[in-house]
Amino acid sequence: MLDSQPLDLESARYALKQFWGYDQFRPPQEDVVSCLLAGQDALVLLPTGAGKSICFQLPALLRPGLTLVVSPLVSLMENQVQELRQRQIKAALLHSQLSPQLRSQTLDQLRRLDLLYLSPESLLSSTLWPRLCSLNIGYLIIDEAHCISQWGVSFRPVYRRLGTVRSILQQGQDPIPVAAFTATATPTVQQEIQTVLQLQRPRTFRVSPYRANLNLRVQVTCSSAHRRRQVLKLIQRQGQSSGLIYTRSRRDSEALVDWLRRQRVRSVAYHAGLPPERRRQIEADWLTATMPVVVCTSAFGMGINKPDCRWICHFHAPLSVAAYVQEIGRAGRDGLRSQTLLLVSEPTGWLDPQDQQQQRYFAQQRRLQQQQAQRLVTQLPAQGTLTALQKSMPQAEMVLSMLHSTGQLRWIDPFRYVMTANAAPRPQKTDRSTMKSFIRTRHCRWRWILGYFGFASATFRCGHCDRCRTRAG
Structure with a gap:
């Protein structure tokens, strides 16, 4: 924390220059920082690459106490903590893959840290929770908050318990602001995030997810072989540039890599079944372009900052539109033109089921x-x-x-x-029909996405998705 600094925007601008080297904020960063410095809850929806992290990292330096950043993936935590340490900001992380020695060292340093990144499971673990309850907590930040809706029921059920964390941690202390950050959330998911986290009169900041440099294309395939050939064509057109191929399962990722290697394409499979050290090595190799092509499950890429990723391919359609937009957002973070390709079976499923x-x-x-x-x-x-x-x-x-x-x-x-007495079960939502609607739309694909996330425009045309180019031709 900066010594003797008041919680105002002048101090925030000073810290922005001192630690990040920027002369000014990007919209709406200054408004979000001002909201948090004022002690208000916030729900922040900014597209990938728009600078979400600064919005909570900077206030953490100005407000007394330890800022807790709940993050879903180890790679995401490691990437952000490494960048903070390079800026001489006192940050650490806790997750299940840490050695006992590193974990013990981090626990001993808690009172001297500005930010602690941790998984929701680590936050509520029996070893850490009692310690946190004795500390002064500055902010509670939920990063990638869409995971509450996407993973909070069966895959990561601990997310559903985060709403009561604030009331316990702030007993006898000043109120703790809670802020949720994500790149993608429909109005329904936004409401779910607010309800689960028990946000109190939050200010909402929303920026359109539209990325003018991303070309969207959907390709119908008629067989497994045809699907693989489309992947190969994309890679060959992109030359030596880096990209990601998303599959639905570990088996699919490994099988596709075996086939690509037979076509002399340097590639590697990434999934949760690999040892942690191997996953970290693949991430490092991709970031440095030592390994340009990674065939992965959804576990890869969240929060990893590689500005020159030039293309994203979905070997299978994601289960949700939100997942699709999150994953294509990992391309073109430097603002340069980048390609996305979504491969889907022909509608009947007879040829490619x-x-x-x-x-x-x-x-x-x-x-x-x-x-x-x-x-x-x-x-x-x-x-x-x-x-x-x-x-x-x-x-x-x-x-x-x-x-x-x-x-x-x-x-x-x-x-x-x-x-809850006499409460009838509410039906759970699914996103299957909306993903199908996106695939089959005859209108501009970006227009469809904007409408889905509450940025409707009846006249918008991006001019560079496959639907817009077909009409123009």
């Missing part, structure tokens, strides 16, 4: 989880603790998270719950 097969599989998995949660409702005490429940029910956190998402349960604090 893999898209429909995968969609049915994921839909079935969701239904099974929901059915399991409803069956277990009768076995749950009307109120209790997660820790006690997990002793007899290994899947307890997932069940409680799903019940919370449907309005049947309320968290008293991060560890204690109470069932």
Whole structure:
């Protein structure tokens, strides 16, 4: 923290120049910083590359106390902490992959840090939570807040418990502002983020996700072989430039890399099944262009700053429009023209059924989880603790998270719950139909995306997506 600095914009501009070397903020960074310095909650939606991180990193230097930054991925935390340390800002991270020695060192330094990056699981761990409750916390920041909606039910259920964190940490202290940051959130997801995090009269900052330098193209494929050939054509057209190919599964990523290598394309597979050291090495190789092509699952790329990524290919359609926009946003962060390609099966699925097969599989998995949660409702005490429940029910956190998402349960604090009397389950939303609508639209693809995220314009045409170019031709 800067010594003896008042919480005002003059101090913020000084810090911006001192630590980041910038003479002025980019819109709407100054407004977001001003909001946080005033102690207000905020919901901030800025497109990839728009400078979200400065909006909370800078106030953390001016406000007394430790700023907690809840982040979903280790690579994202490591990337940001490394950059902060290079700027001589006192930052550290905690995650499950740290060695016991590094973890112990970080815990001993908590009172001397400006920012601590950590996963939601680490935040509520038995070793860290008691320590945090004894510290002065300046801000609670939820980075990549769309994960609350995208992952908060079954994959990362701990996200549903974050709403009660503030009330416990600020007992006997000044109110702790909470701010949620993301690049993509529909109006419905924005409301879900506000509800889950219990934001108090938050100021909302929204910037259009439109990226004028990204060319969007959807290509229909009629077979697995045709799909692979389209990937190869894209890579060959891009020369030696760096890019990412997103697949839906580990098996798909490894199989595609095997095929690309036989075509003499230098590439590597990246997924959560790899050892942590191997994942870090792949990230480093891609950032330095030592390995230009990475075939990956959605675990790769979030928050990694590689300005000259020139293309993104989706080997399979993502499960949601939000995931699609997040992932294509990793291209062209330097503002230069970049290409995106989304490969989809022909609509009938007769010639290339893999898209429909995968969609049915994921839909079935969701239904099974929901059915399991409803069956277990009768076995749950009307109120209790997660820790006690997990002793007899290994899947307890997932069940409680799903019940919370449907309005049947309320968290008293991060560890204690109470069932909501007479609450009928709310139906859970899906994004399958909207992804299909995007693929099949005959209008400008960017216009469709803008409308989906609440920036509707009946006359907008980007002029450079496949739909606009077809009409122009």
